[in-house]
Amino acid sequence: MMQRYLALPDSLYQVIKPSKVEDPSLLLFNQELAAELDLPPQLLGQDAAEYFCGNQLISAQLSLALGYSGHQFGSYNPQLGDGRAHMLGQINGYDWQLKGSGLTKYSRGGDGRCALGPAVREYIMSEAMHILGVPSMRTLAVTTTGEAVHRHQAEAGAVVSRIGRSHLRIGSFQYASSLGVIKELADFAIDQLCPEALDADNPYLALYQIVQRTQINTLVHWYRVGFIHGVMNTDNVALSGETFDFGPCAMLGEYKLEQVYSSIDQQGRYSFGNQKRIMQWNLARFAETLIPLICENEQEAITLLTQELEHFPNAFEQEYAKMCANKLGFEHSENPLVSEFFELLQTHAWDYTEIFNQLYHSLSGEKPQLPSELLDWAQRWQRAINHQQALLLMSRTNPKAIPRNHEVEMLITAAENEPQDIQLKIDNYLNYLKGNVCSGTSWGNPDAEFDHQYQTFCGT
Ligand code: AMP
Ligand code: MG
Numbered sequence: 001m002m003q004r005y006l007a008l009p010d011s012l013y014q015v016i017k018p019s020k021v022e023d024p025s026l027l028l029f030n031q032e033l034a035a036e037l038d039l040p041p042q043l044l045g046q047d048a049a050e051y052f053c054g055n056q057l058i059s060a061q062l063s064l065a066l067g068y069s070g071h072q073f074g075s076y077n078p079q080l081g082d083g084r085a086h087m088l089g090q091i092n093g094y095d096w097q098l099k100g101s102g103l104t105k106y107s108r109g110g111d112g113r114c115a116l117g118p119a120v121r122e123y124i125m126s127e128a129m130h131i132l133g134v135p136s137m138r139t140l141a142v143t144t145t146g147e148a149v150h151r152h153q154a155e156a157g158a159v160v161s162r163i164g165r166s167h168l169r170i171g172s173f174q175y176a177s178s179l180g181v182i183k184e185l186a187d188f189a190i191d192q193l194c195p196e197a198l199d200a201d202n203p204y205l206a207l208y209q210i211v212q213r214t215q216i217n218t219l220v221h222w223y224r225v226g227f228i229h230g231v232m233n234t235d236n237v238a239l240s241g242e243t244f245d246f247g248p249c250a251m252l253g254e255y256k257l258e259q260v261y262s263s264i265d266q267q268g269r270y271s272f273g274n275q276k277r278i279m280q281w282n283l284a285r286f287a288e289t290l291i292p293l294i295c296e297n298e299q300e301a302i303t304l305l306t307q308e309l310e311h312f313p314n315a316f317e318q319e320y321a322k323m324c325a326n327k328l329g330f331e332h333s334e335n336p337l338v339s340e341f342f343e344l345l346q347t348h349a350w351d352y353t354e355i356f357n358q359l360y361h362s363l364s365g366e367k368p369q370l371p372s373e374l375l376d377w378a379q380r381w382q383r384a385i386n387h388q389q390a391l392l393l394m395s396r397t398n399p400k401a402i403p404r405n406h407e408v409e410m411l412i413t414a415a416e417n418e419p420q421d422i423q424l425k426i427d428n429y430l431n432y433l434k435g436n437v438c439s440g441t442s443w444g445n446p447d448a449e450f451d452h453q454y455q456t457f458c459g460t
Helices: 031-037 048-052 116-131 170-178 182-193 195-199 203-225 275-294 298-327 336-348 352-363 372-384 387-397 405-417 419-433 448-453
Strands: 013-015 025-029 064-066 070-072 075-077 085-091 094-099 138-150 154-164
Touching (some): 025 048, 048 138, 070 170, 116 405, 116 419, 170 182, 182 195, 195 203, 203 275, 275 298, 336 372, 405 419
Antiparallel strands (some): 013 064, 025 138, 064 085, 085 094, 094 154
16 A cells, blocks of 8 residues: 555645544445455455444555645635545555545535445446446445434435545646645646656646546546536546546436436536536636646746647547447448437437437347337438448447436435345346346336436535
8 A cells, every 4th residue: 555645745635534433334345346456455354344434544644635626516616625535545556535434624514424325326326437438436345334424314324435546636736726836736647647748848738638638538438328427516527537426426318418417506507418518617727727837938828728728629529429420330420310310319309328229229130119200310320331330339339228317226225225235236236237137127227207307416
């Protein structure tokens, strides 16, 4: 175990231990991730729950809470930070962070705790994203604490063990900028995430370019599978492009660009279709923090960064158009059938996952269930594609199954009511998402009625 964040200026973090909890018990453990990580023996032993809830540390003085700022729904909050999280160090180069592990100096009015429901949601959604090929942080374990946390009512407390390449956020840069230590943080980020930037003429401009490319890649994956993050504040955007902060996220059922599930997002700022504009806006906030590093002449630095930022729409559209074409079995995006399809999709609001599954079936000899409004298009499409290539591209690009909102909620309720066999239920569910369908599952049916009234919540 190492603790690389100690190399940062100490104004950026607080050295603080997790709070002890009463009665830790391991609720979920991610065997697959554990096997990839080569865990220290303490995390595999009898007392693993003691470590996963933060009662015991593998070595002393390793635990930090990181400070950050952030634009929340567009308004700047200078003082956020790990208000309920502790960075314990790195395992195989990946950050290991506890969430729900007690108060820090960044807790503001919060209790430093996390309830079991949101912890289970994070476990399922982060693993589902990973299975669907979307860059994402992952969850190694969830422990219950034996203590109650008070939300709308008393709920069981839990601690999440989150694993990611880096816990730096755009908000970390805003914080470092306000404290006058932006160079130190940028150098740290280059070292941690993209040492290749050092080979460029201007490493800090290269850092920006790499981050922009990485965010576009993740965003296109979100659009590919129908993921709505729900709270794309600058503090919830990881510099590494790993999806994280799963509080109010949800999946798109019926295709609607304006779809929002989060109860507090009344303006649709973080709607499905708006995510690309928000990412560009967030990247502008990131770019601002780098101005003093790009060159001595401030005006010139602004011009250089603005040029990069102005590439965003085109760079995104290019990747996005290719992804959309691939979903329909075309290698490239030129074919007008692609935009025609997406217009039909928006007009008729078909289920985003199912419609591609049905088109795939129509090629593979199974009897498809295509809506009547699509039949004319589908005939022309069948003539235009190369079947062999289309089958390959479509199976690579389209998820057969997604973590549907009602399914995830059902599992969360099961975890709250019958925690004793939840590991098995979630393992089975994730297996199903991987395409290993066990006989007799009822997963995979869209539930539009459920989605119509579905609401998700921040502040969990
Ligand atoms: P989030 O909405 O999860 O992105 O959190 C926004 C900010 O609130 C971050 O600084 C969190 O650390 C902090 N926060 C959220 N929940 C709690 C809590 N229960 N206790 C302390 N801080 C919290
Ligand atoms: Mg957050």
